[in-house]
Each structure stands twice: as structure tokens, then as C-alpha cells.
Amino acid sequence: MSDPILELRDVSGGYGRGEVLRSVDLTIRAGEQLAVVGPNGAGKSTLLRLMTGLLAPTTGDVRVGGRLLRELGRDEIARRIAVVPQVASLPFSARVEEIVALGRLPHEDPIRGPRPADRAAVAAAIERVGLGRLVGRDARELSLGERQLVLIAVAVAQASPLIILDEPTVHLDIRHQIDVMELLADLNTRDGRTIITVLHDLNLAARSIPRIVVLADGRVVADGPPEEALDGERIRDVFRVDPAVLPAGPWSAPAGRSAHVERG
Amino acid sequence: MTTGSDTVASRAGIALRLPPRRSPILLGAAGVVGLVVALLAGVGFGSVAVAPGDTLGILAHRLFGLDIAQTWPATAETIVWDLRLPRVFEAMIVGLGLSVAGATFQGLLRNPLADPYVLGTASGAALGAAIAVLIPVRIVILEFGLLQGLAFLGALGAVVAVYRLARVGGGAPMTSLLLTGYALGSLLAAGLAMAMYLSGAALRQIFAYLLGSFESASWGRLAGVVPIVLVASAVIVLRARSLNGLLLGEEAAVHLGVDVRRERALLLGLATLITAACVAVSGLIGFVGLVVPHVVRLVVGPNARLVLPLSALAGASLMVAADVVARVLGEVPVGVVTAVIGAPFFLFLLRRTQRGYEL
Amino acid sequence: MPAFLFSLRSRLHRPSRAIAGILILTVLLAACGSAATPRPSSPPDATGSLVPPITATPGPSASAAPAFPVTLTDDDGTKVQLTAEPKKIVSLTPAETEVLFAIDAGDRVVGKVDDPANYPPEADKVPIVGTFAGIDVEKIVGLGADLVIAGGSGGTPQDAIDKLRSLHVPVLVLYAPDVPGVLADIQLTGNAVGRSAEAEALASSMEAGFADLTDAVDVATKPKVFYETGDQPSIYGIADDSVYAQMIELAGGDPVTTGSATNWEMPTEKLIAADPDLIILGDSAYGVTAAAVAKRPGWSGLKAVKSGAIKPIDDIVVTRPGPRLLDGLRLLVAAIHPEIALPSAAPSGG
Numbered sequence: 025m026s027d028p029i030l031e032l033r034d035v036s037g038g039y040g041r042g043e044v045l046r047s048v049d050l051t052i053r054a055g056e057q058l059a060v061v062g063p064n065g066a067g068k069s070t071l072l073r074l075m076t077g078l079l080a081p082t083t084g085d086v087r088v089g090g091r092l093l094r095e096l097g098r099d100e101i102a103r104r105i106a107v108v109p110q111v112a113s114l115p116f117s118a119r120v121e122e123i124v125a126l127g128r129l130p131h132e133d134p135i136r137g138p139r140p141a142d143r144a145a146v147a148a149a150i151e152r153v154g155l156g157r158l159v160g161r162d163a164r165e166l167s168l169g170e171r172q173l174v175l176i177a178v179a180v181a182q183a184s185p186l187i188i189l190d191e192p193t194v195h196l197d198i199r200h201q202i203d204v205m206e207l208l209a210d211l212n213t214r215d216g217r218t219i220i221t222v223l224h225d226l227n228l229a230a231r232s233i234p235r236i237v238v239l240a241d242g243r244v245v246a247d248g249p250p251e252e253a254l255d256g257e258r259i260r261d262v263f264r265v266d267p268a269v270l271p272a273g274p275w276s277a278p279a280g281r282s283a284h285v286e287r288g
Numbered sequence: 289m290t291t292g293s294d295t296v297a298s299r300a301g302i303a304l305r306l307p308p309r310r311s312p313i314l315l316g317a318a319g320v321v322g323l324v325v326a327l328l329a330g331v332g333f334g335s336v337a338v339a340p341g342d343t344l345g346i347l348a349h350r351l352f353g354l355d356i357a358q359t360w361p362a363t364a365e366t367i368v369w370d371l372r373l374p375r376v377f378e379a380m381i382v383g384l385g386l387s388v389a390g391a392t393f394q395g396l397l398r399n400p401l402a403d404p405y406v407l408g409t410a411s412g413a414a415l416g417a418a419i420a421v422l423i424p425v426r427i428v429i430l431e432f433g434l435l436q437g438l439a440f441l442g443a444l445g446a447v448v449a450v451y452r453l454a455r456v457g458g459g460a461p462m463t464s465l466l467l468t469g470y471a472l473g474s475l476l477a478a479g480l481a482m483a484m485y486l487s488g489a490a491l492r493q494i495f496a497y498l499l500g501s502f503e504s505a506s507w508g509r510l511a512g513v514v515p516i517v518l519v520a521s522a523v524i525v526l527r528a529r530s531l532n533g534l535l536l537g538e539e540a541a542v543h544l545g546v547d548v549r550r551e552r553a554l555l556l557g558l559a560t561l562i563t564a565a566c567v568a569v570s571g572l573i574g575f576v577g578l579v580v581p582h583v584v585r586l587v588v589g590p591n592a593r594l595v596l597p598l599s600a601l602a603g604a605s606l607m608v609a610a611d612v613v614a615r616v617l618g619e620v621p622v623g624v625v626t627a628v629i630g631a632p633f634f635l636f637l638l639r640r641t642q643r644g645y646e647l
Numbered sequence: 648m649p650a651f652l653f654s655l656r657s658r659l660h661r662p663s664r665a666i667a668g669i670l671i672l673t674v675l676l677a678a679c680g681s682a683a684t685p686r687p688s689s690p691p692d693a694t695g696s697l698v699p700p701i702t703a704t705p706g707p708s709a710s711a712a713p714a715f716p717v718t719l720t721d722d723d724g725t726k727v728q729l730t731a732e733p734k735k736i737v738s739l740t741p742a743e744t745e746v747l748f749a750i751d752a753g754d755r756v757v758g759k760v761d762d763p764a765n766y767p768p769e770a771d772k773v774p775i776v777g778t779f780a781g782i783d784v785e786k787i788v789g790l791g792a793d794l795v796i797a798g799g800s801g802g803t804p805q806d807a808i809d810k811l812r813s814l815h816v817p818v819l820v821l822y823a824p825d826v827p828g829v830l831a832d833i834q835l836t837g838n839a840v841g842r843s844a845e846a847e848a849l850a851s852s853m854e855a856g857f858a859d860l861t862d863a864v865d866v867a868t869k870p871k872v873f874y875e876t877g878d879q880p881s882i883y884g885i886a887d888d889s890v891y892a893q894m895i896e897l898a899g900g901d902p903v904t905t906g907s908a909t910n911w912e913m914p915t916e917k918l919i920a921a922d923p924d925l926i927i928l929g930d931s932a933y934g935v936t937a938a939a940v941a942k943r944p945g946w947s948g949l950k951a952v953k954s955g956a957i958k959p960i961d962d963i964v965v966t967r968p969g970p971r972l973l974d975g976l977r978l979l980v981a982a983i984h985p986e987i988a989l990p991s992a993a994p995s996g997g
Contacts, residue, residue, distance in 0.1 A: 076543060102545030112536040115398040116590045119309075129533050130545040135526055137593050178536075182544070336789030366788050370814055426805075488909060489801060496804075503781070504806045506813065619781055 026054040027090070029186050029218050030075060030105075035084035037074045043082065044070040045242045052220065054185060057212040059229040060222045061254075062239035063263055068222045071239065072190055075220070077101050088186075102130035106179035108189040111171070117162045123174055124149055127181030149181035153207060169200030176207065186218045187211070193225060201225070205232045226263075230254055230273045238262060250274045310587055312594045319601030323380070326608035330376035331368055333612050338364045347373075370507075376608055378505035378513070379622075382570045383580075383607025385517040385562040387599040390577030391584075392524055392559040395531035395592055396552060397462045403578035404563040407469035407556075408446035410574075411476030413567040416442025417497045418483035421490045431508030435497065436568045443564035446476060451556065460552070462538070499621035500571035502611055509569055516565045520558045521600060527555060531592035573623045575630040576603055576610075583634060606630075714841050722799050722832065723820045732841040733794035733817075737787050739777055740798040742969035743821065744770050746836050747796075749970040750845040757790045764963045766971075782807035784814075792816055794839060825893050829968040830854060849970060856973045857897065859990045864899030864980055870924035872900040872983055873951070875940075876911060876962070877930050884913035890966055891929075898979035899987075900925070915945060926951045927982055931959030958982045 030052040038044040045067045052058055062068050073079035074086060077093050086093040088104050096104075106127070114123075127149065128142040138146075150156060153173045158166065163174060172192055179187045189208070193201040209232055211217045223229045229236055229250070236253035238246035240262045246253035251274040256267040259275045267275035332343050342360035346368045349356055358365075389404040397406065405411075416438035427434045447469075454460040454468040484494055533546035541548050563577075580603040581595055588594045610625040617625075716730045737758035738744040744759045748767050758776035765771060776786045784807055787795060795811055797803035799822025811818050819839055823829040830850045837846020872895050877883035885891035887904045895902040903921045905913050926949075928935050937957035946952050960982055965975035977989060 078539065078542060097545075098542065098547050099545035102543060105543075107540075107543040109537070109540060112540060113398075114535065115394075115400055116535070116585055118535065118590045122589050122591065123535070126532065126535060126540075126544060129529065132529075134529050137529075175536075335783050335785050363789050363791050366814055367785055371785050371788065371810075428809075488911075493801070493804070503784075504810065506810070619783075 028052065028087070029054040029056075029089055030220075031085075031087040032074070033085050033087075035074055035081045035086060037070055037079050037081045039070075039079075043242065045074065048074075048084075048242075048244055050237065050244065050247070052186075052218060054218055055212070055216050056235060057209065057219045057233055058221070058235045058237060059233040060220065060237045060239060061224070061226060061229050066239040067242045068239055069190070070242075072107075072188060072222060075188060076105055076107055099130050102182065102184070104184055105186045105188060106182040106184040108175050108179045108187065108192055110191050110194055111168075112175060114164055117164050120155060120158050120161055120163050120166070120174055120177075121146055121150060123163050124177045124181050127178040127183075130182065145183060146181050149177045152180050152211075153177045154203075168195045169197065169203070172196060172200070172204060173207070176204070180211070185216075186220070189219070189221045191222050191224055193223065193228060201228060208232075226254060226259075227271055227273055251277070309589050312588055312598070315588065315598055316601065319598060319605065322605040323601055323608075326605040326612075327376055327380070329612050330379065330608045331372045333616055334367065334372055335615070336363075336367055338368060343368055374505040374507050374510055375502045375611065377510055378502045378569060379607040379611040380604040381510070381514050381517050382502070382566045382573065383576055383603040383605070384600045385521065385566040385603075386573065386577035386607075387580040387603025388521045388524060388596055389559040389563045389566075390603075391581035391592070391595050391599045392531065392555055393577075394581055395534060395595075396555055396559070397466055398534060398537070399462075399466065400582060401578070402466075403574070404559065404566075405473075405572070405574070405577070407450045407465060407560070408473040408476060409443040409560060409563045409567065410572050411473040411480065412442035412444070412446025413439040413564065414442070414494075414498055414572060415476050415480045415483065416440070416445075417571075418480055418487065418494045421493045421497075422483060422487055430512060431506055432512060432568075436509075439497070440564050440568035442476075443567055444560060446472060447556070447560040451553075496621075497571045500573035500623040501614075501619075501621060502570055503619075505569070513565050513569050517562050520562045521596075524555060524558050525593075525596045527551065528592035528596055530555065531596075532590075535590055571623075573607070573626055575623075575626040576607055579630040579634045580606060714838070714843060717838065719819065719835060719839055721818075721820045721835070722822045722828075725820065727817050727819050727839075729794065729817055729839060731793075733839070735790060735792045735794070736840060737776060737790065737792040737795045739782060739796060739803045740821070741766070742967045743796045743798075743836065744773075745967065745969035745971060746833055746846075746849075747840065749849055750833075750837050750840070750842040752840045752842050755840065757792060758787060764967075777803075777807075784810050787811065787816070788814060794819065796821060796836065796839070798822065823890075823968040825890060826857065826897065826972065829972055832968065833970070853970070853973050857976065860973075860976055860980060861897050861899075863987055863990055864984050866899055866984065866987075869899055869901040870983060871903055871921060872925045872927060873903040873913075873918060873921070873923035874927045874929050875913075875935070877933070878935055879933075882913045882915060882918070883911045883930075884918070886911050890968070894965060894972075894976060894979055895983070898976055898983050900979070900983040919945065919949065922950050924950055924956060925983060926957045927979075928957065928959045929962035929965065932962060935959075 028051050030050075032048050032050040035048045036043050036046050048071065060068055060071060070079065074081055077086070077096075077098075080094065088096065088101065093101065125138060125142070125146045128138055128145060132138045132142050150159060153176050155170065155173055155177060158170060163171065166174065172195070176189070176192070192204055196204065205228060208219050208221065212219050221229075221233065234249060236246065236248065236250050237244055238253050238258060245262060246258055254274045255277070256275040259265055259267045259270070270276075331347065332338070332340060339360075342364050345356055345358070345360060346365050348354040349358065350365075350369050386404050390402070393402040393404060393406055394400055417435050420433075420435040420438040423434065425434060427437075429437075450465060450469045450472050451460055453472065454464040456464055484491055487494055530541070530546050530551035533541035533544045534548070538548050581599040584595050584599045584602055588598060606629070607622075607626070610622055610629055613629070614620045614622045614625045715732050716728065718726050718728045720726055734755055735757045736747060736752065736755050738747055738756055739760045741760065741762040741764065744756065744762060745766060747753055747756050748769055753767075753769055756770065756773050759770060759773045760782075761775050761778040762770070774786075774790070776783050776790070782803060793816070795816055795818045797808050797818050797820050799820045802822065803820070808818050808820060819835070821832045821835065823832045830853060833850045833853075834843070834846050837843045837849075874885050874891055874895060875882065876885060876891070884905050885895075885902060887906065887908045889904075892902040892904055903918065903923050905911055906917060926940065928937070928940070937955070937959070940946060940957050941952050951957060960978055964971050964978060967975070980987065980989060
């Protein structure tokens with residue numbers, strides 16, 4: 025078992041008076057791939073913000089690579105964690121490679137800017153996500169799927185061991201959804217990156233990700249492989265939906281038996 | 289950012305060709321050349337004819353200390369050295385300052401329509417100037433009069449007020465700043481209108497300030513304004529990284545390692561200081577701060593490390609050129625010339641980029 | 648000086664600012680007179696077509712004593728140093744242009760400000776260095792000016808004055824808020840350009856002319872006079888204590904003023920309440936006619952409109968603080984007291 029790359033111990037957090045998350049314990053090891061799911065309002069976004077330091081926990085500790093998050097500078101955090109947002113707006117037109125180059129911000133010389141190594145990393149990241157043919161194109165002209173890949177390329181260029189994605193498939197068609205999930209799995213298996221993805225699509229999560237964390241009402245109610253975390257009872261309790269209406273998944277197995285789900 | 293580094297990429301084992309934008313070094317050199325040409329034009333033109341040879345001789349003698357036979361009349365030397373040259377330098381520094389401030393505001397507020405006056409600087413300065421005109425007191429400190437002082441304070445005061453009012457929680461989010469700036473600007477403009485109404489015969493003075501001019505430039509004023517604008521601009525350029533980080537948004541910038549709250553306050557403060565210094569000496573000259581960074585960005589991309597210095601050069605040259613045109617046309621206000629030059633050129637460039645990807 | 652005594656005596660029973668003014672003027676003239684060395688007495692020289700022959704004062708001619716270098720105090724209180732007699736003079740107010748030509752310094756005027764009245768005709772060929780839009784400092788420097796006479800109280804932009812002074816060009820700022828001030832400025836100009844004697848002659852002859860005129864209109868009835876200075880966007884009259892008000896009083900009228908020293912707008916209600924006997928159109932140069940005035944809503948009930956007592960006047964001559972001010976007074980007297988025969992002493996050039 026590899027070392028923990030991100031640990032939350034008894035973490036609570038929220039905005040204003042209410043606590044959105046309560047007593048969350050979570051340990052993620054290097055090289056894992058994990059999905060966070062849950063109904064609206066469960067606290068998924070809050071969890072992301074606590075993990076990345078955008079929000080300070082009211083109780084408990086967050087540790088990255090063994091070090092307390094609150095003791096790290098913003099640039100140190102950026103070298104350890106990359107965050108891929110759902111969507112980003114661009115006020116000015118920019119080429120694909122200019123956007124991907126932003127991923128090198130935590131690494132480049134603050135005054136002189138990118139060095140040859142940085143430029144190479146950008147080129148490599150673009151190739152890695154399969155956008156080589158889009159180099160030189162204005163990012164504003166890309167399709168939503170291509171833009172999502174650009175944002176992932178930024179995280180790849182950032183060369184951080186941990187990548188956190190916030191609902192990367194929301195605006196994508198089925199083809200691009202599968203492309204993104206395959207890319208993430210590839211980054212995990214080939215490059216050894218730790219990937220945490222917040223997903224709303226249970227099917228997508230169950231099919232491709234080995235570890236599912238289910239959030240409900242600010243607590244972790246399940247943490248394990250899909251067939252355990254997303255069985256029929258859980259679906260009924262947490263998502264308040266009759267599993268029969270869902271497409272086939274781990275919840276389709278009759279109660280008491282877990283179904284082996286084909287991955288791929 | 290990448291600049292034609294295909295050889296590097298292939299060294300890294302990747303056959304990826306990243307097409308370059310126009311070479312920034314070439315553009316920089318062109319900018320410097322343009323600036324020199326603008327300076328010579330600015331010093332060579334005026335209502336009194338000075339022979340070009342005399343002009344160059346005076347410059348060589350006074351500017352570079354070269355020992356040449358002084359064959360020109362003393363009045364020519366006074367005109368070139370004491371009247372035209374300070375004016376040209378003031379135009380340069382104001383053009384430089386407004387362009388850098390404009391580029392900074394556009395990057396900070398992530399809004400291509402932002403200009404140095406977007407947070408109420410113009411209205412604050414104008415109101416300060418109008419009040420100074422109405423007060424029948426004459427104070428002159430180191431060649432800066434009451435008008436310059438109150439315009440400067442008015443500009444700074446407006447932005448401080450906007451920042452305070454726009455604060456939500458710990459920092460001031462960009463949309464909040466923009467909207468508050470707009471609201472306060474309107475309020476100050478109403479105050480200005482009232483002051484103008486009450487001004488009677490002094491209206492002309494207030495109006496002259498609003499339209500902007502470099503007529504009252506002097507070496508003494510330059511000594512006050514140039515250090516402020518140059519130092520503040522240099523600090524902004526050194527922090528170009530933060531502006532780049534904001535390209536994808538404030539949260540994205542935080543995730544890329546930028547201390548957004550600190551950088552926003554710092555860059556806002558510096559850009560406002562530059563703008564206040566410029567409007568204090570030259571009045572309200574519009575368009576340069578909006579158009580120049582935008583045009584530069586269309587050519588070299590959004591990288592602030594390139595946009596800021598190139599905007600500074602281009603803005604300085606443009607302002608000198610506008611002042612020359614204003615003088616040649618018979619002391620038309622500079623602000624009118626900058627609008628007439630800036631707007632059509634901007635439209636032309638925009639149309640070009642709508643059509644294709646290459647510039 | 649007998650002329651002074653004569654005017655003072657005749658004014659004793661008329662409380663007027665003029666007394667104080669004339670006293671000040673006298674002190675000034677006396678001071679100038681005592682400062683100069685004794686001059687040979689000779690018949691008064693022609694110092695210009697505007698000045699009537701002086702009856703009582705011996706006309707001094709150019710002084711033989713050196714008048715430069717000299718330090719003069721201008722109307723802003725600034726001490727202006729002139730090291731030698733100025734050879735290239737620039738005049739930044741139309742009034743000063745008239746004064747310079749009137750005291751025989753016109754040949755040394757190398758630059759002037761644009762003058763809508765274009766007076767005197769000899770000044771026509773002088774190059775223009777400024778308009779209402781601004782002063783061309785560069786041109787002034789290029790002409791090699793060694794004396795610039797500017798208008799105070801915002802008449803000439805302060806920036807231009809400061810700029811010229813920073814380039815070591817002497818600038819004399821003149822501003823006359825009243826009739827005695829005009830005469831004092833004429834004297835100051837004369838001292839600045841080495842024509843003190845001519846200036847003194849002009850000033851005293853003007854002073855005598857004023858005295859003659861004010862005596863002639865020393866009548867019991869003083870008609871109420873509304874002097875209109877503009878009609879766009881609203882009706883403009885004359886401010887309290889302005890030169891206009893003074894001149895009308897000197898011309899034997901009772902001026903209707905706006906009620907404020909700074910606001911020149913005349914509220915129509917105030918005007919109707921005052922119901923002037925005479926309306927003088929100072930804005931006639933802009934096309935305002937008696938017929939147009941009569942048609943204004945609410946004005947038809949005014950005494951002056953009903954009796955047709957609406958008269959145009961050359962506003963420039965009435966108020967230009969220069970040699971023709973006396974002519975202006977004559978024009979006012981002619982308008983306000985047409986029944987009085989004006990003293991024939993002044994062949995006016997206006």
C-alpha cells in the first residue's frame with residue numbers, strides 16, 4: 025500500500041452558520057482512482073473546496089502528502105494538487121497551447137517565465153490528451169468536449185501527483201464522456217497519477233472507477249468498490265430512486281448479492 | 289508561453305509543432321523605433337518653424353551633452369527644450385501609464401472592455417479638478433497646483449471608496465468591483481455636473497481639463513510623475529505571472545498557485561496610482577488605455593509578460609503621435625484625437641480576427 | 648491740479664464711489680508725478696486721436712531720465728522686473744492692445760490676442776498669438792517677446808502666464824474691476840513700456856473727460872436702466888458692483904442688477920418687478936433687436952417695451968477697459984439722457 029496522498033481526518037466545514045460537511049474521514053493513497061458521488065446538496069463541492077484549501081475546515085485536519093494543508097503556501101499546494109473545473113470562460117482569445125501553458129505557473133520562474141523544460145511539458149501535455157491537431161487554434165472556437173480536454177491538459181502540464189476533477193462530464197456527449205473517462209484511467213494507470221473525480225453520472229462512475237465515495241447530507245455513507253458502495257439499497261436510501269428505473273449497474277443485482285460489473 | 293519551440297519539443301521526443309505568434313523581440317524593437325520617430329516628430333512640430341537641423345542640434349547638445357557649434361537662435365532652443373520636449377515626454381509617460389493600467393485592469397477584471405477609468409478614477413479626478421477650479425485659492429507646490437493635487441486625490445479616493453463598498457467577505461470580487469465602480473462613477477459625475485453648473489466663467493477651465501492636454505507640461509512636473517508611473521509599471525510587469533493566472537478565472541488562479549486576494553489588491557492599487565498620476569497632469573484622455581492593450585493582445589496573445597511592456601511602448605508612441613496631430617490641427621484636444629485614431633483602427637483589427645485565426 | 652479740484656467740488660453733493668476712486672487715482676498720479684524728475688514744459692503732444700486737448704494740466708513729454716530697470720507690481724500683486732525698455736511687447740487683452748497703440752508704443756507690439764472689434768486699425772497687421780481658445784506660448788517665445796501684458800482674473804489662462812514666467816519672460820497681469828482701476832492700469836502700462844508721460848496724459852485727459860461728462864449728467868432724475876448682456880440660454884443682465892453698474896451710475900442712470908455679485912443671470916420676475924425705464928441691448932451684436940425683445944413672453948407689460956425705450960449699444964466700447972472707455976460713457980449718456988447736450992470736448996475715435 026502506497027503512502028496516503030490526501031487525508032481528511034474528522035473534517036467539518038461549511039459557509040456561514042450551517043455546517044455542510046460533518047466529520048468526514050477519508051484517506052486516499054497515491055495512485056488511487058476515486059469517484060465522489062451524491063445527490064444535490066450532499067456537500068460534494070464543499071468537499072472539493074476543503075480538499076484544495078479553498079475553504080478552511082472548522083474542525084479536523086486536511087493533510088496533503090503528510091503535510092498539513094493550512095501550513096502550505098498556495099504555490100506549494102498547486103505543485104501537489106491540480107484542479108480541473110467544469111468549465112472556464114475566457115475573456116480574451118487565447119490559443120490552446122497558451123492556455124495549457126498556464127499549468128506551468130507553479131513551476132516557471134516567477135520573473136523570467138517559462139523555460140525550455142516548461143515548454144516541453146506543455147507540448148507533452150497537449151499530446152497526452154490527444155489534442156495535437158488543435159495546436160494554434162483559438163480556444164474559444166473549440167467544442168465543449170475539446171475545451172474540457174484542454175482543461176485536463178492544463179492539469180497534466182501542472183505535473184501534480186494528484187488531480188481533482190469537478191464533474192468533468194457534465195456538458196459532454198456520450199462519446200466525449202467515454203473519451204474523458206478513458207483518459208483519466210490512462211493517466212492513473214500509465215502515469216501513476218491519483219485521480220479524484222466528482223461525478224453525477226452513477227453509471228459512468230460505476231463502470232470505470234474502482235473506488236466510490238458516496239456523500240449524503242454532509243457525511244460519507246459509503247466508501248468502497250462500486251458493487252458495495254452503490255448497491256440497490258444505497259440507491260434507494262441516498263438517491264431516493266427505484267434502482268429498477270436505472271440502466272444496468274451494481275444496483276441491478278438482487279438484494280444480498282453483488283453483481284460483477286464489466287469494466288472497460 | 290510557447291514561441292515556436294518545435295525543436296525543443298522534438299528534443300523531448302515529441303513531434304509537435306507549436307506555431308509561433310509574431311516574434312515579441314521584433315515587435316519590441318519596432319516599438320522602440322516607433323517611439324524614437326514619435327519623439328522626433330513631437331519635437332519637430334509646432335506653431336513656430338524650427339529648422340530640422342537646429343532641432344537635432346539642440347537635442348544632441350542638451351540631451352546628450354554633445355559639444356556642437358550652436359548655430360541656432362536662443363528662442364529656438366527655449367522652444368525645443370523648455371516647451372516641446374517636456375510636452376513630448378509627458379505624452380510618453382501618460383501614454384505608457386494609461387496603457388499599462390488599462391492592460392492591468394483588463395486582466396484583473398477579466399473584461400476586455402475595461403479601461404483605466406473603469407473604477408471611477410475619471411469621475412473622481414474630474415470632480416477633484418472642478419472643486420479646485422471653484423476654490424479661489426492658489427497653491428503651488430513644486431510646480432503642481434491645487435488642480436493637480438485634488439485631481440490626484442479624487443482619483444485615488446474614488447477607487448478606495450469603490451474597493452471598500454465592493455468588499456464581500458475578505459476580498460472584493462471582480463463583478464462587485466465593476467458594478468460598484470459604475471455606480472460610484474455615476475454619482476461623482478452628477479457632482480461634477482453640479483460643479484460645472486455653478487462654475488460660471490470658470491467652466492472653460494474645467495472643460496479644458498476634461499478634454500485633456502499636455503500644454504502645461506514642464507520638467508518639474510515630469511520629475512514628479514515619471515518616477516511614480518515608471519516604478520509602479522515596473523512592479524506590475526514583474527507580477528505579470530499573477531495576471532496570467534487569472535485568465536481562466538479567480539478560482540482557477542488560486543488552484544494554479546496565485547494568492548489572488550493579495551495580488552488583486554496590489555495590482556489594483558498600482559494601476560490606480562498610475563492612472564491617478566496621469567490624469568492629474570494631463571486631464572482625462574480616453575481610448576488609449578482601452579485600445580492599446582487590446583490591440584497588442586490581438587497580435588501577441590494574452591501573455592501579460594508580453595502585453596504589458598509592448599502596450600507601454602505602443603501607448604507612449606501613440607500618445608505622442610496624437611499630441612502632434614492635435615497640435616498640427618490647431619490645438620484640438622488630445623482626447624478627441626485619441627478617439628478618432630483609436631476607434632477605427634480597433635474596429636479594423638477586430639474585423640480581421642473575426643475572419644480567420646491567423647493575424 | 649485744478650481739474651481735479653474742479654471735479655471734486657462738483658461731486659460733493661453726490662455720494663458716489665467715484666469720489667473714493669478719483670482720490671485713489673489722484674494719489675497714484677501724484678506719486679508718479681513726484682517720482683519723475685522735472686520735465687520741460689511743452690504743449691501736449693498728440694498721443695492719439697482719442698485724447699482731447701488738455702486744458703489745465705501741463706502736458707509732459709518724454710522724460711529725459713532713465714526709467715529702466717524698474718520693478719513694477721501688477722494687479723495680481725506680483726513684482727515684475729524689467730531690466731530694459733521692452734522692444735517686443737505682446738498684448739493678451741484687446742484693451743491693452745488699444746492702450747499700447749494709444750500711448751505711442753504700437754510700433755513695438757509684436758503679438759496680440761484676437762480681437763473681435765479689431766481696434767485700432769493700425770493693429771490689424773500684428774500677428775495673433777492667442778484666441779479665446781488658448782494662448783500660443785510657443786509663438787510668443789518664438790517672437791522673442793520681452794514683455795507680455797496679460798488679463799487677470801482668468802482673462803488669460805493662469806497656466807500660460809506661469810509657463811511664460813518660468814521661461815523668464817516678464818508678464819504683467821492687469822485687471823481693472825472699476826473705472827479708476829482702468830486709469831491706473833493705463834498708467835502702469837505706460838511705466839512698463841517707457842511711455843509714462845504719454846500714459847499720464849491719456850489717463851488725466853480721460854479723467855477730465857469723465858469729470859465733464861458726470862457733471863453734465865448731474866440731474867435729479869435717474870432712469871432705471873436694464874442693461875442686457877445676453878439672451879441665451881436665459882436672460883443675462885449685469886452683476887452687482889460690476890463695471891457695468893458703475894458706468895451706468897456715472898452716466899446718470901440707476902442700474903437694475905441681478906442681485907448677486909457673481910451670477911449674471913437676470914430672473915425675469917425680478918426684472919418685471921423692477922420695471923426699468925430703459926432697456927439697453929448690450930447683446931445687439933449677437934442679433935438681438937428691439938422688436939425681438941418686445942415679443943418675449945411676459946415682457947409686453949414692461950414700461951420700457953410699451954414706450955419703445957429699447958436701445959442697442961456697442962457693448963465693446965462700453966466696457967473695454969482701455970482708452971475708449973470714455974467713449975463708452977458717452978454712448979451710455981446718449982442712451983440714458985438723450986436730452987442732455989454732451990460736452991463737445993471729446994472728439995471720439997470710437
